[in-house]
Structure formats: C-alpha cells, structure tokens
Amino acid sequence: MNQAILIVQCQDQKGIVAAVSQFLYTYEGNILEVDQHIDDEIGRFFMRAAWELDSFALTKEEIAARFQTEVAQQFGMEFSLHFNFPKPRMALFVSKLSHCLFDILGRYHAGQLEVDIPLVISNHLDLKSVVEAFGIPFFHVPVTKDSKDISEETQLELLTAHQVDFVVLARYMQILSPRFIQQFPNRIINIHHSFLPAFVGARPYHAAYERGVKLIGATAHYVTEELDAGPIIEQEVARVRHHNTVAELVQIGQDVEKVALSKAIHYHVNRKILAFRNKTVIFY
Amino acid sequence: MNQAILIVQCQDQKGIVAAVSQFLYTYEGNILEVDQHIDDEIGRFFMRAAWELDSFALTKEEIAARFQTEVAQQFGMEFSLHFNFPKPRMALFVSKLSHCLFDILGRYHAGQLEVDIPLVISNHLDLKSVVEAFGIPFFHVPVTKDSKDISEETQLELLTAHQVDFVVLARYMQILSPRFIQQFPNRIINIHHSFLPAFVGARPYHAAYERGVKLIGATAHYVTEELDAGPIIEQEVARVRHHNTVAELVQIGQDVEKVALSKAIHYHVNRKILAFRNKTVIFY
Amino acid sequence: MNQAILIVQCQDQKGIVAAVSQFLYTYEGNILEVDQHIDDEIGRFFMRAAWELDSFALTKEEIAARFQTEVAQQFGMEFSLHFNFPKPRMALFVSKLSHCLFDILGRYHAGQLEVDIPLVISNHLDLKSVVEAFGIPFFHVPVTKDSKDISEETQLELLTAHQVDFVVLARYMQILSPRFIQQFPNRIINIHHSFLPAFVGARPYHAAYERGVKLIGATAHYVTEELDAGPIIEQEVARVRHHNTVAELVQIGQDVEKVALSKAIHYHVNRKILAFRNKTVIFY
Amino acid sequence: MNQAILIVQCQDQKGIVAAVSQFLYTYEGNILEVDQHIDDEIGRFFMRAAWELDSFALTKEEIAARFQTEVAQQFGMEFSLHFNFPKPRMALFVSKLSHCLFDILGRYHAGQLEVDIPLVISNHLDLKSVVEAFGIPFFHVPVTKDSKDISEETQLELLTAHQVDFVVLARYMQILSPRFIQQFPNRIINIHHSFLPAFVGARPYHAAYERGVKLIGATAHYVTEELDAGPIIEQEVARVRHHNTVAELVQIGQDVEKVALSKAIHYHVNRKILAFRNKTVIFY
Known part of the structure; x- marks a missing residue:
C-alpha cells in the first residue's frame, strides 16, 4: 500500500x-x-x-x-x-567483522528490510565475496592515516553516484570526519559495541571485562561529530558471567549488536525516529 | 494538574x-x-x-x-x-501470600500509586496486622465451599459500601463466580503466576518445574468468567536454571509477579488500557 | 587446546x-x-x-x-x-524460511561454531543457492504424505554417508517419525517458534496474536516422539505490543528463534547439556 | 539442614x-x-x-x-x-527513600531472607515508623559535613554492639569514609541507581534522561574506597521510552534497584560470591 x-x-x-x-x-x-x-x-x-x-x-x-x-x-x-516508495537507498560500511553484515543481508534477502542496498563500502577486502554472493556491488576504499581525506572523498562520490539516502556503519572501524558527517545529518547509523555511555571508544568488550560488569550491551545511534555521543536510537543488553572470556563477551555481544542495529534500521526506514538536539523520539 | x-x-x-x-x-x-x-x-x-x-x-x-x-x-x-481526580478507589483481595500486598502498599506509601485503598479483603487472617499497620481497614471474609455465595455477597456489599472502582486480586486464591465478575467488567485485575497461556490453573510453578522450562513468568489480566483466560495486560519473565527448586521458582517468580501486577495497576489507573473482545490495547 | x-x-x-x-x-x-x-x-x-x-x-x-x-x-x-576434536558433524534440515539458516551459516563462516557442516537437507529448493554459496552440499529430499517413509530413509542414508553426529532442524516444517528420532536420541535439536508449553503445534504466532500475549518466545529443545514436548534446552522472549500484526510477530520472533537455537547448538557442541528423563541440566 | x-x-x-x-x-x-x-x-x-x-x-x-x-x-x-547457622546479622543503612527498605523487609517478613536484621540506621527520621512496625530497632544518626567522623564512630559502635556481620546501603545517601569501609571489606553492599560504569556519582537518573538512553539500570556492588567503583555483584536494566520523565525513570529504576539489591544480598548471605581484586565470581 x-x-x-x-x-x-x-x-x-x-x-x-x-x-x-x-x-x-x-x-x-x-x-x-x-x-x-x-x-x-x-x-x-x-x-x-x-x-x-x-x-x-x-x-x-x-x-x-x-x-x-x-x-x-x-x-x-x-x-x-x-x-514508502521508492525504497530508501542504504549504503553499508564494513571492515572485517561479518556478523552485522550477514544479519542485514539475511533480512534483506528474506524481504524484511524495506530498503535497496546499492553498494557496500569497506576499507578491507575480507567481506567482498560475501557481499558479491548477494549480488551487491562491493567497493574497496582503503583508509590510511594519510589517505583519510581522499578516501572520504571517494566514499562520498560513491554515495552520490549511487543516490544513497542513508549510511549504516555495520562495525566499520574508522572514525568519520566532521566534513563527512555533515553531509548526512541524522542519516548515519552506527552500532557501538557497548551500553553507552559506558565504555566509549575502542575495545569496549575488553573494558567491560576489566570492570567485571554482569551485563554487556550494544547501542545504535546517529553519528555526530563527538565520538559515540550522538542521539541514541536503540540499546540492548545480554547477561554475562564471571567465566566468560573477552572472546565470549565479543560473541555474546554480537547478538545484541545485530538486534539493536536492525531495529534502528527498521525505525529509520519507516520514519519512526524524530531527532531533536541529542535525543530521539521513537514511535514504535 | x-x-x-x-x-x-x-x-x-x-x-x-x-x-x-x-x-x-x-x-x-x-x-x-x-x-x-x-x-x-x-x-x-x-x-x-x-x-x-x-x-x-x-x-x-x-x-x-x-x-x-x-x-x-x-x-x-x-x-x-x-x-485524574478524585483518585480511583481500589480494593485489594489477598489470601496468605504477602509479596504482592507488600509491593503495592510500599508503592502506595511512597505516593507512587494514584489510588485510594479503602479496604483489603481476605479469606484468611494472616495479613491483617500488615494491612492495619498501613492504616487500611482489613476485612476477614472466610470462604468455604458452601459459604461461597454468602461470602461473595458480603464482599460485594463491602465494595459497594466503600465505593470501590476496581478490584485487584493480589494472589487471592479463590475463584470468583460469574455473578461477581459481571459486577466489575474489566475492573478486576488478577496476577497469575505463569506466562499464560502456559500453565493455566493451580500450581503453575510446580508445572513449570516439571516441564523444565528455562524462563518462568507472570501474567496480569482482567478477570473474565473463563479461568485465566481474560484479556492480558502485562507479562514478565525471569530466567531460571536446572538447579532451581520449586521453592526457588516461587521466589524468583514473585519478583516478576510484583512488577507485572504493579504495571497493570498503573496502566489501569491512568486509563491507558482499552479492552476489546479478549485483547487489550495499552498506550504506554 | x-x-x-x-x-x-x-x-x-x-x-x-x-x-x-x-x-x-x-x-x-x-x-x-x-x-x-x-x-x-x-x-x-x-x-x-x-x-x-x-x-x-x-x-x-x-x-x-x-x-x-x-x-x-x-x-x-x-x-x-x-x-573437542575432530569437530562434531552437524546436519541442517531446512524448509523455506532462511533466517535460522543464515544465522547459523553466518556464525559458521565467522569461525564461531565449532562444528563441521557436511550437508544441508531440505524438502524444498528455495535455499539451495544460499547453502551452495557457502560451499556446503545441499540435498533436496521432497516429502509428501505418501513418500514420508522413503524420504526419511533417504535422509538417514545421507546422514550415515556423511557421518553426521547430530541434526539441527532450522525451521524444518516436517514432523519426523519415531523411527527417525530413535536413531538420534537427544541428538536432534528443534527450534519451536513459541514459548513452550504455550502454543504447541502449528502456527504459534497466529495463536499468540489471537491470545493477545505481551511477550512472544522461542524454544530450542531435543526432539522426542511427542510433538514439541522434548527436553527444553533454551528459551528466549521478546516484547510485543497491541499494534504488532502477525507478520510483525513473525519477524520479532525470528530474532529470538535465532538466539535460542544458536545457544542450544553451542551448548550441545560443547557437551554442556546433560539430559535426563524430560529435562536438561546445562552447565553454562 | x-x-x-x-x-x-x-x-x-x-x-x-x-x-x-x-x-x-x-x-x-x-x-x-x-x-x-x-x-x-x-x-x-x-x-x-x-x-x-x-x-x-x-x-x-x-x-x-x-x-x-x-x-x-x-x-x-x-x-x-x-x-548456614546462626543466620548472618545484616544492618540496613537508609536515608529517606523507602522502596529498597520495603522490599527487603517484605522478603524478611515472608521468611525469604536467611538473615537477622538487628538494626536499621538512618541519617533521617522519615522511615522510623516503617522500621519499627516490623519490630526492628531504628537508630537515627544524623550526618552533617562536620559531624561525619563522630557519626561514623557512632555507627561503628552500633554495628559492633549489635554484632553485625555485613551492611547493606539501601539507598543510603552518604559517602562512607575509607576508615569505615576498611572495617567491612567486601561486607558492605551498595545499590547504585545506574548501570555502572555509566552515570557514576549523584543524580544518575537525571544524567540518563539527559543522555537519552533507552535502558536504565541498577548495580549492586561491594563498597570500596573509590566511589561506585567496587566489585560488581549484580546488574539489572529496564526499558524506558522518550516520553518517560525523570520522575518516571526514578520509578521504573526503583524496580530494578530492588531486584539487583535483593539478589546481591541473597548471593552474599549464601556465600555464593568470591571477590578478587575488583571483580566477583558468583556461583549461582
């Protein structure tokens, strides 16, 4: 309809x-x-x-x-x-970890995501074959400290050329520049692998392990210029125990990352999210 | 306001x-x-x-x-x-178990329940002193197989005399007659100690133990003539493990009973619940 | 190690x-x-x-x-x-729904499942290309009312030929015969799309919708001769609201199906499950 | 036994x-x-x-x-x-908020806490009547900036006189001195009203509201000299929405505070907790 x-x-x-x-x-x-x-x-x-x-x-x-x-x-x-037509065009940014990518592509394949995915961009080649198996163009845009500006220009050109409406960072392990972010205000969704605002920044599962928390979490949020501080869209947690290693926290956490991110995409695509200042109103 | x-x-x-x-x-x-x-x-x-x-x-x-x-x-x-004024008048029906009663009275005492509680009715005397310590009149209406009709008449008179708007069965272990229920359509809230429709009827924690479930639950619902089959208002669950005895299931379950029941009361008092046929629309 | x-x-x-x-x-x-x-x-x-x-x-x-x-x-x-070596050999049985299959293959691809998957068997052709994209042999064994015996014989021969240790029914929509089940006692894991023992049998999401429950669930269990009555390994639930359609319950439910099933596989593979009579002891 | x-x-x-x-x-x-x-x-x-x-x-x-x-x-x-005999002797420290106190006393009254409660100490008089209604001695030890040392001495004398084994800070709104804490290593349990390490310090519900989180939490932990940084025993969370005011976050949060704290007490009393460095091993 x-x-x-x-x-x-x-x-x-x-x-x-x-x-x-x-x-x-x-x-x-x-x-x-x-x-x-x-x-x-x-x-x-x-x-x-x-x-x-x-x-x-x-x-x-x-x-x-x-x-x-x-x-x-x-x-x-x-x-x-x-x-609700034509479908919004979503670009995926990934690095090496496949769990969020697989999860999104699985839903896409099952017809449960009301989006088109015109391309996937990665700074690594690891996930190329997976993406292409789904018939989606994969673009490898390496990012080094020195090349960041040029890489982002390439990325932005790709997004423009593919008429992308919004971007999902599906465990993309690079920090985007303010200049990039300003092109997509409240249209870049990131999944952070902690229960924000706890464990901002790198290696949150290691930090969670060190602190000895009993629940670990994941947070889907819009990307703003301040790292991991944008408007929160969705959060999920899972219970862990003293015997869980960091590697196990990572695996347990990936399940909640997938759920939080896919819900955030769903809300965004269905225009359920109203952002104001640094918070979201979500009509679900 | x-x-x-x-x-x-x-x-x-x-x-x-x-x-x-x-x-x-x-x-x-x-x-x-x-x-x-x-x-x-x-x-x-x-x-x-x-x-x-x-x-x-x-x-x-x-x-x-x-x-x-x-x-x-x-x-x-x-x-x-x-x-939202005057406050709705809520009657509590209890038997011997105190956890739901304590929970409700604690919220009431803290000013968090926007109700008046003109009376508590029980078929046992066990909780009399607790209720009276809160300054609430306690009425002992014993119920036997033969006295049920007369007991219900006494109960209904008490409800009328105290101008009660709705009734909460806070682990009241008697089944109300259709005649009683018809006086309070969608105005009697019961807490059933299982995740309905699983484990309808008596001793649901024993049944849950026998079946070896990994989660136990509680269901707050409006009372209708069919036992444990009325419109569901709220459900909560808690995780259990193989080593939990029935007694432990009971204790773990009581925590979710309290939460489900207090949410249901909150929704009811704030007119958040619209019931139709056997289902509820809840605007929370 | x-x-x-x-x-x-x-x-x-x-x-x-x-x-x-x-x-x-x-x-x-x-x-x-x-x-x-x-x-x-x-x-x-x-x-x-x-x-x-x-x-x-x-x-x-x-x-x-x-x-x-x-x-x-x-x-x-x-x-x-x-x-913990060699890895156990797991056969997947699927029908048309892809979400559990994708989830398992995603974990397998990421090296997180300590199993080998020598084959996937399906009564439909829908998921053939997905399976083969992962380099796993796919066998189409159609099942009709009359062919059931012969089909199961074919399936059992495939399992034997591929030295399969245990079977996972990843939303396989056929009921296995007692004869089949007896070949794999406590070695067939099924995911049922309800919070058992609620909504045994077919179309549990429709039944959940009709009943107006506020949480829906999924149950991973060992298959026994009595339908949906085997020892429960894991259960998960998700919250739903009055506005969720059956189609939405299906989607929300699939997320908990995936988590419950993957945990069950993990426990089984790591020999964490001890079954006795109709219950499980799980050391996690 | x-x-x-x-x-x-x-x-x-x-x-x-x-x-x-x-x-x-x-x-x-x-x-x-x-x-x-x-x-x-x-x-x-x-x-x-x-x-x-x-x-x-x-x-x-x-x-x-x-x-x-x-x-x-x-x-x-x-x-x-x-x-497991004689029962450990637990002292409760409270201020003005009653929810944790009520919850603990309710469990105590129902015979579900295997402790004796020889006294409650408070820096305010608000909860005196509640405590005494349960037949438990209530000691009012006011605390001002200048009197802190003397107040703590009084408190310690009371604990000694009543042969207290461990202390539960049931929303006691004062910071204990290192000198006090050293008397009860891993024997003072605090409930902090946030999902630590998020929102350390005062007014965590306000901070959670400001940040726009989608889940709020509570953390029971042993008290160490560093504020809100001791070994975590238990954590619980509850979902909140954009329309929840700070006052509603407080109410929703109190339910998870009660559950986290009562579980922590249960683990402590049953000697299920082994603390080492800043983490806990909990055999439940």
Whole structure:
C-alpha cells in the first residue's frame, strides 16, 4: 500500500493535532497511524502521521506545498514528508567483522528490510565475496592515516553516484570526519559495541571485562561529530558471567549488536525516529 | 494538574482523529497526550486523549453530553470520560501470600500509586496486622465451599459500601463466580503466576518445574468468567536454571509477579488500557 | 587446546566428586572445568569435567576403559567421554524460511561454531543457492504424505554417508517419525517458534496474536516422539505490543528463534547439556 | 539442614579439586554443591563447596584447622569456612527513600531472607515508623559535613554492639569514609541507581534522561574506597521510552534497584560470591 508519512516538530501550542488531522481529512486522507509527543521540559511538540496515498485528494507532489501554506506556516512547524516508495537507498560500511553484515543481508534477502542496498563500502577486502554472493556491488576504499581525506572523498562520490539516502556503519572501524558527517545529518547509523555511555571508544568488550560488569550491551545511534555521543536510537543488553572470556563477551555481544542495529534500521526506514538536539523520539 | 481523559472506540472510518481533536481545540483544550490504534483485521478504531481540565471551556459535567452530540453520535462511538481526580478507589483481595500486598502498599506509601485503598479483603487472617499497620481497614471474609455465595455477597456489599472502582486480586486464591465478575467488567485485575497461556490453573510453578522450562513468568489480566483466560495486560519473565527448586521458582517468580501486577495497576489507573473482545490495547 | 570432556550421571552418593577428580589427578589431568548438580527430588547426580588432553598420562583411547574399571563401576555410573576434536558433524534440515539458516551459516563462516557442516537437507529448493554459496552440499529430499517413509530413509542414508553426529532442524516444517528420532536420541535439536508449553503445534504466532500475549518466545529443545514436548534446552522472549500484526510477530520472533537455537547448538557442541528423563541440566 | 560452606582461592595448580573433595569424603561429608572457576588470565583458582554438617565426622570447630594442615597449606590456599547457622546479622543503612527498605523487609517478613536484621540506621527520621512496625530497632544518626567522623564512630559502635556481620546501603545517601569501609571489606553492599560504569556519582537518573538512553539500570556492588567503583555483584536494566520523565525513570529504576539489591544480598548471605581484586565470581 502506498503511504505518505508526515513528520512534524514545533513549539508546543494548542490546536496542532486538530490542524494536522483536519488537513488530512479535508483531502480525504485515510489515517493509518498518528503518534505525538510533547516534551514538557523544553515545550516541544513532535508528531508523525501516516496515511493512504492512493485515495488521497492531493498528488504526491502537491502535499508539501499545501501543508506548508495551510498548516505549517501558522504554527512555525519544521516538517518533512516521506513516502514508502521508492525504497530508501542504504549504503553499508564494513571492515572485517561479518556478523552485522550477514544479519542485514539475511533480512534483506528474506524481504524484511524495506530498503535497496546499492553498494557496500569497506576499507578491507575480507567481506567482498560475501557481499558479491548477494549480488551487491562491493567497493574497496582503503583508509590510511594519510589517505583519510581522499578516501572520504571517494566514499562520498560513491554515495552520490549511487543516490544513497542513508549510511549504516555495520562495525566499520574508522572514525568519520566532521566534513563527512555533515553531509548526512541524522542519516548515519552506527552500532557501538557497548551500553553507552559506558565504555566509549575502542575495545569496549575488553573494558567491560576489566570492570567485571554482569551485563554487556550494544547501542545504535546517529553519528555526530563527538565520538559515540550522538542521539541514541536503540540499546540492548545480554547477561554475562564471571567465566566468560573477552572472546565470549565479543560473541555474546554480537547478538545484541545485530538486534539493536536492525531495529534502528527498521525505525529509520519507516520514519519512526524524530531527532531533536541529542535525543530521539521513537514511535514504535 | 487536573486532567480529563477520553477513551474512544468505534468502527474505523475517516475523520475521527480530526473530529476529536477539533472538539478539544474548539473548547480550548490543551492536549497532553493523544494515542490511537487501528486494528486492521477487525476494522476497529481506538483512541485515548488527555488534556488539561482547568483551562478547558467546558465544565467537567458538560463534556460528555457535548461530546456525545457533537462527535460520538456521528461516528457511532462508544466512549468513556475520566478525570485524574478524585483518585480511583481500589480494593485489594489477598489470601496468605504477602509479596504482592507488600509491593503495592510500599508503592502506595511512597505516593507512587494514584489510588485510594479503602479496604483489603481476605479469606484468611494472616495479613491483617500488615494491612492495619498501613492504616487500611482489613476485612476477614472466610470462604468455604458452601459459604461461597454468602461470602461473595458480603464482599460485594463491602465494595459497594466503600465505593470501590476496581478490584485487584493480589494472589487471592479463590475463584470468583460469574455473578461477581459481571459486577466489575474489566475492573478486576488478577496476577497469575505463569506466562499464560502456559500453565493455566493451580500450581503453575510446580508445572513449570516439571516441564523444565528455562524462563518462568507472570501474567496480569482482567478477570473474565473463563479461568485465566481474560484479556492480558502485562507479562514478565525471569530466567531460571536446572538447579532451581520449586521453592526457588516461587521466589524468583514473585519478583516478576510484583512488577507485572504493579504495571497493570498503573496502566489501569491512568486509563491507558482499552479492552476489546479478549485483547487489550495499552498506550504506554 | 585439545580437551577431553567427561559426562557422568548416577544415583547420588558420597565420594563421587572425590573419585572422579582423584582419577583425573592420578593421571596428571589439568582440570579446566568441573560442574556438578544433584537433583534432590530424584536423588540423581550429574557431573561434567573438562581437562587438557595433551599433558594427560592416558591416551585418548585408554581413558574410557580405565575410568570404567577404576571409577564408574563402583558407583554404577553412566558416562560418556568426548573430545573437542575432530569437530562434531552437524546436519541442517531446512524448509523455506532462511533466517535460522543464515544465522547459523553466518556464525559458521565467522569461525564461531565449532562444528563441521557436511550437508544441508531440505524438502524444498528455495535455499539451495544460499547453502551452495557457502560451499556446503545441499540435498533436496521432497516429502509428501505418501513418500514420508522413503524420504526419511533417504535422509538417514545421507546422514550415515556423511557421518553426521547430530541434526539441527532450522525451521524444518516436517514432523519426523519415531523411527527417525530413535536413531538420534537427544541428538536432534528443534527450534519451536513459541514459548513452550504455550502454543504447541502449528502456527504459534497466529495463536499468540489471537491470545493477545505481551511477550512472544522461542524454544530450542531435543526432539522426542511427542510433538514439541522434548527436553527444553533454551528459551528466549521478546516484547510485543497491541499494534504488532502477525507478520510483525513473525519477524520479532525470528530474532529470538535465532538466539535460542544458536545457544542450544553451542551448548550441545560443547557437551554442556546433560539430559535426563524430560529435562536438561546445562552447565553454562 | 545444617550446612558447612568452604570458600577457597589460590594459584591454579593440579590436584586442588581432588584434594578438597577427598578431604570432604574422608570425613564422610555429603556434598551438596561444588563449584569452581579458573581465571586463566591471572591463573587463579576459585572454589566453593557446601556439605551436610550433621553427618560430618569433624565438629564445626575442628574443620578449619584440619583443612588448613591437610589441604590448604600444601596449595597455598586462602580459605574461609562458613555455616548456614546462626543466620548472618545484616544492618540496613537508609536515608529517606523507602522502596529498597520495603522490599527487603517484605522478603524478611515472608521468611525469604536467611538473615537477622538487628538494626536499621538512618541519617533521617522519615522511615522510623516503617522500621519499627516490623519490630526492628531504628537508630537515627544524623550526618552533617562536620559531624561525619563522630557519626561514623557512632555507627561503628552500633554495628559492633549489635554484632553485625555485613551492611547493606539501601539507598543510603552518604559517602562512607575509607576508615569505615576498611572495617567491612567486601561486607558492605551498595545499590547504585545506574548501570555502572555509566552515570557514576549523584543524580544518575537525571544524567540518563539527559543522555537519552533507552535502558536504565541498577548495580549492586561491594563498597570500596573509590566511589561506585567496587566489585560488581549484580546488574539489572529496564526499558524506558522518550516520553518517560525523570520522575518516571526514578520509578521504573526503583524496580530494578530492588531486584539487583535483593539478589546481591541473597548471593552474599549464601556465600555464593568470591571477590578478587575488583571483580566477583558468583556461583549461582
């Protein structure tokens, strides 16, 4: 079913829900989902509405302009309009570890991810054959300390050439530059292998082992310029015991990494995430 | 803050959200929460809206009639109107086990349960002193096979006399008659000490032990005439191991019973639960 | 590191741990792990010991006989002796659903499963290309109502020809005959897509949806002649909400299926599971 | 049943399990539980054994000396010997928040905590009546910046006078001095209201809210001189959503605080915890 999805943010005030829903009703929109959230502390209003497009009285192209003049202007809204077609185009960045890649490709293959994956980019060659077995183009862009700028330029060109909408760092072991990140605000999802904000940075499983924690975790978040500090989308944990080695923590942790990352992708693709400042509103 | 809460159910159709939110906006309602759900399979629409009462242009007494003529009639809605004051009056039914009672009274004492507890009814005397230490009247209504009818009559009189809104069976080990249940449709919450529908009936921890399950659970549900088959409100589980005895399962299970039951009470009191047929919509 | 693993069961009595550990010490065994469990209710003793083989004074071939005469006989023990090499040979049975297959092959590819997978058997052709992309032989053995006996014979011949140690039903949608099951006692692992004993049989996600449960689950168990009633190895659950469709329950459930099944395989391969009657002791 | 429990630590070496279990067998000990753990990284051996005391050939008083000369000396063991009687004496320190106190007293009242509680100490008077309703002496020891030394002296005298074995800080909002802590090495259990090492220090729920985490947690740990950095005993988490206020995080968090703390007490009382350096081995 063809759907339109409207995402709205503005200062909280009376009449917003009425105005938005009245707009949709006026043009015969059959509402499928409405969610709203008011952050009392900062007085901010968040809303998401999805409706059937086929029976809607406005064409896909008319909606945004009409909504702007008939509703958004009056309330000082920021809004974005989305459709569930064509599928968003997702690029995967990987390094050597295969578990998140496999997990995503498995869901993709089973038809459970509503995305297209036009390419996978890696700084290593290890996962080339896996990716190509799925019929997805694989690009090897090596990254060295000195080549970082050039490598990122190559990566950005590839993303542009493949009309990529958002990027998933599926255990990509390089830090992206601010310049790169600014091209994809709240459109780069990283999976960090700890329960943030615990164990920021490198080797979190080793740090978790040293600290003797009883649960380990994984955090999917949008990438911002500050390392591991972007808006958190999803977190998962798993229980560990004293006898688990670092290698076992890694394996146990990979299972929660996969779940947290795939949920984050699912929320992102379905426009369930509204980010503001450094936090996320997620309508699931 | 004084709030009004509107709960709506009807056949799904266009314009419902617009009509309800327009109604609230017309009378200057400051919306705090709006949630809606459409069950596609049965074509049914569910909605909950909460708004500030103090700045509303209609009095508490006017709202229902106006909503009926201005909105509900047109859409064939079933609706109910609630306020967060005065607090709902909750009766507790207990037998001998104290863990759920203690848990509820602890939350009550800490000011975390927005209810009044006018009385506790028990078929045993064991928990009398605990209840009275909290300054709550305790009524001992013994139940025997032959006295059941009379006992229930006594119980119902006590509930009426204390103007009870809803009943919580906090490990009350007696089965209520259909006649009793019909007095409180979707207003009796029971905690069953298993992950329903597994282990319906008596001694579920023994049954779980026999079956060798690796997780045990608890289920809070509305009581209906069929035993342990009413609409499920909340479920929780905890991990157990081969070395756990039945007595240990009981202790581990009590922790999840307490959490499931207190969540269910919280949802019920805050009018977050919409029941239809044998299922619940819970807006949390 | 080459390890020997001894699994012991017998009636509980004094001196067992001393006798087993003394036996290992006598022959200079460097113990890596010792776990024991006493089931008080039935008076049964369970033990698992793992030690370094390379520095052991007995050869791989001598151990069982010596243990029999020096220890087992005196205590009336049932015991089995295992080594962590060569790797156990695991056959996968699949039908059309790929998620468990992908998950297992992903772990296998990452070197995290200490098994060899000599073949995959399926009653459908859907997953042939995936399996072969991993370089694993795929055998298509169609099963119809009338052909069941012949099909199972073919399957058993394949298992024998490939020297298979144990079988994993990775969402294999056929019921095996008692005759088949008896060939692999406690060596066939099935993943059932519900939290057993709830929702035995076909279409458990539909049943869970109908019942309106708030958690769905998956159960890995050894296959016995009674459907979905064998010894439970591992169970996992995930939270669902009123708005989740059956299709969404299926997807959410697949994530817990994968985790429960992979843990079960891990425990089985590392000889962590001791089954007795219809329950498992698992030393993790 | 009267039990003896032996806790052993030493450098890993061959023959330890054999020696300990042979010792117990020699004196006709009926072993109930044996657990051992080898930390490969640091080459350290940990063991716990529990056996029936009544049928044991040594008296309670003889065991330690015999074990020292017959086993411990030879292996350079540190060991401690415990009995499940008389019950350990636990002091509770509280401030104003009642949830952990209620939870512990509820379990105590139900006979589920194998401890005696000779006194509760608080720097406030708020919880006096609750404590005394349970028949437990309540001591009010106010703490100000200047009085801290004197207050701690008073507290220590109370603990000595009441022959306290270990202390539980059930949301006691004061930092203990190193001098105090040294009197009770690995015998003071604190519940910290975050998933350590995230959100060390004051107001962790506020910090969690600010960071926008999707799970909040609680950590029970032994108190050491470094704040919130002692050996972790147990951790629990609960899911939160974007709409949860700080006050709601506090309530949700209290449920996991209670579970983590009560498990930690249970492990401690049953001598299931072996601490070494800054980590715990827990045989559950």
